[in-house]
Amino acid sequence: MVAGWFSGDGDDFRLIGTRCSACASVFFPREDAFCRNPGCPGGELQEVPLSRRGRVWSYTDSRYRPPSPYVSDPELSWEPYALIAVELESERIVVLGQTVPGVTVADLTVGMEVEVVPGVLNEDAETTWTTWHWRPTGVTV
């Protein structure tokens, strides 16, 4: 439902942002219209892959089923997922995302290293909606 936020497979999977050719500011989710730096005269916004690894800025989880437009199967019992805000060092940006399935808040600490991996947001008979997940490095689930 969102185009061009991530690309690649396996070890090549990356979040995709944009970078202003005039001031080098980086944006995620991608900013394709105008550079948002108030001191910038405005440049071309070009695609740029973000760092694969970062460190946990904070984390939490969702113990109750979120409302629509989040998609979940009401027939299934609710399984909480964890959310991590991850600080990417070179971009100096914090990006939120769900963890890979099976990782809970009990597995996380602030400052821990995580990496971005492809994941499934939801699927029906015709379509699989893909997304990004954060996974603590060294975990292979």
Added chain:
Amino acid sequence: MTGEVAVLGAGMHPWGKWGRSFVEYGVVAARAALADAGVGWRDVGSIVGADTVRGGYPGYVAGATFAKALGWQGARVASVYAACASGAQALNTARAQILAGLADVVLVVGADAAPKGFFRPAGGERPDDPDWLRFRVLGATNPTYFGLFARRRMAVHGDTLEDFAQVKVKNAAQGALNPNARYRKRVTADEVAGSAVVADPLRLLDICATSDGGAALVLSSMEFARRHGAADPVRIRAVSTVTPRYPSTVLDLPDIATDSAATVAPAAETFRASIARTAYEEAGIGPEDLSLAEVYDLSTALELQWYEDLGLCAEGEAAKLLREGATALGGRIPVNVSGGLASFGEAVPAQAIAQVCELTWQLRGVAGDRQVTGARVGITANQGLFGHGSSVVAVR
């Protein structure tokens, strides 16, 4: 200093889950404020409504909706939306009209009939809306953001779950003394700890509910107040409605990511701290002058954050300030003596106005059992989705 306006009247509809229209809550609050001011509705030159997005078109044009319900009388009208800062922007619109000489007396009204459970974005497939995206892509509800803030405070400042619980214990005890509050029962730390986890590490009793409610204020020029016989009214001395500054580096509702700080150095102060500083500068006061503060306790942990952003204590020392009892009724700087959102719940367009109602009653010395002795200066602090600051300074 931009000049002051008088608060002639304050009124509320009690908060709860009443199952009626937001218009009814707003009209009850407006009539209470007008009666309190001793001003007839026909003498009001302008009405400003804080919008609710849940009332369909009538909610989007709240000023006219309240004006029609009170009886069309030809007043100037405005409707404003700034999410949780809507009430402060309505107040600021009224103030600007008075200071510009466009109106002598302005009625400000905010009311909402909130849904049960999580707030959710408007329907449809709307991937150009950051609020829609954070639900669709991440399932990130408001409590998940409160949980991120809470966990970050624990990691950086060493706050504990017990500290968070004590904020609820304090606010519930104060709210128990407020007839307009929805929850009027004291709460113990054990009850907080025994409530269900909603968004780790926060529990149900750490997070504010959604409520129905309404609040209204009658503002006037200082000259009108004197002519009206109010020689020494409560006065609004500052209204801060600032935006963040790029790059905004603290992840906040409803964003999926922060701005990058790689090429532009971030300001030394956070957005929330800048909201308060702007209000202090405009009012010509500092935190040391405050008698009380009403802050936006969407969660217990967030109230602690506001202590630091308001300069009530140094960064990282909020839990210490709380433990010392400084922010409780009777303490050095009582916070949320109304009971706060912990006791009221969220009625989005009404809450920033309700905060100023509380300051008004406190500064008049008519707050009953929850009165802060000798209150002279009060501040409110709030924050609206999508980068709306909100802080009001009132003095007597």
